[in-house]
Amino acid sequence: MMDQILPFSRNPFKKSFKELPEYNPVMPLVLYNTLNRQKEIFHPISPSEVKLYTCGPTVYDFAHIGNFRTYLFEDILRRWLASKYNVIQVMNITDVDDKTIRRSKEKGIPLHEYTHDYINFFFEDLLSLKIEPAEYYPRATDHIQEMVQIIQDLLEKKIAYQGEDKSIYYDVSKFPEYGKLAHIEVKELKSGARVSHDEYDKEEASDFALWKAWDKEDGNVFWETSLGKGRPGWHIECSAMSMKYLGHHFDIHTGGVDNIFPHHQNEIAQSEAHTGEKFVNYWLHAEHLIVEGKKMSKSLGNFYTVRDILKKGFSPLALRYFYVSSHYRSKLNFTLQGLQGAESSVHRIRDFILRLKSAHGASYPELPEVLNKAYQEFKEGMDDDLNTPRATAAVHESINHLNTPLEEKSISREQAQEVIQFFLHADKILGLNLDEILKESHIPQEIQKLISERESARKNKDYRKADEIRKALQEKHFIIEDTPSGPRVKRIESIS
């Protein structure tokens, strides 16, 4: 039930970065830890394995492009960690909370059926953006018992109490470190005030619900447990599921910045009060995505799901590249023009790879230096708190540098293979399917025949025939460009 694995194969690249020469062995992986508000050298608890918990979707609607900014950041993190360690990643599915219950009631569909569809849509979107699958996708409704046990323990420790509404609340005054992650002082909190809903602002901070006693608003969504008839609060779901799969104390926990408070703060309070151990070593958070400089909202008409973007004719890889090329801790301003730019960059990289494949020139003396620099910049960028703008710049700089020698046939076949290897390494992070393009890129016989017919027509100055053949090629989805070094053929492809 809990370990739903996506139906695509994991990228078989785990060892590839390890095989790289150590250009700068003193440079360790550094990550920005929200807990201490600084970049810190990453030391996993176990030397060869990283345990990673990523807050997953609340499946009441399609996830929007802001949500996917966070999931994409987590994918980059996962991929880079996997180049060094074995990674165990858990992403929960919140299939019961205030929002899922409200929506399923509005639609008149039983909760389980309602969330089932949105879980599937979520997995489809992950696939289209080439997000690598986590090891576990536990669902909240499959882990009610684990949640009840933690709450029971917190009641026994007198850290939780039952309110007059029969719901069970966490008493934040009993947890001295409450507020540390979000940098708010407990004394600023309203003493004795309580919130029962899942999401609230810092200004409202106060005791929060662990277990919500059933009321008629919840309809037929309830569990009969030792805590009474009701359902869990959102925050306890993540404490229970993370500790079940990763243990009491694990390496990294991530989410969007809006998860810092109250969600992640509450997770720390629940988990640490329950186990008496430190919960998580590194907390990483992705910044917001805004649209055309404004907060994304349905009322402003600037609200997009991944599907809305694809319907506009953009490829999912353009969207992926758009996310990758910005740093996860800067606000990302989404514009259609920016996305167009990302689409062009993807084409540029893919086109370059295809041209490399047919290179057979002289040897280029500067190549080792160019490649060394590219590898080093890429690796150092990624190790510096996943600085993907720097890493992608290394890719584009190598294209800038090698374009002319490639054009002038001064890169040998062997050298071109070395450059391709660099691109394939970079693609472990970029995720642009470069290996697939290399496989697909051979020019069919029929097309080759047309090309040479066109070349002879041109030599005989029969430009009309040459033009007809060009049109025929276009109909077969190939464009031909005449360059000083001869004709170059490109497949017109949709880059999905």
Ligand SMILES: [Zn+2]
């Ligand atoms: Zn969570």
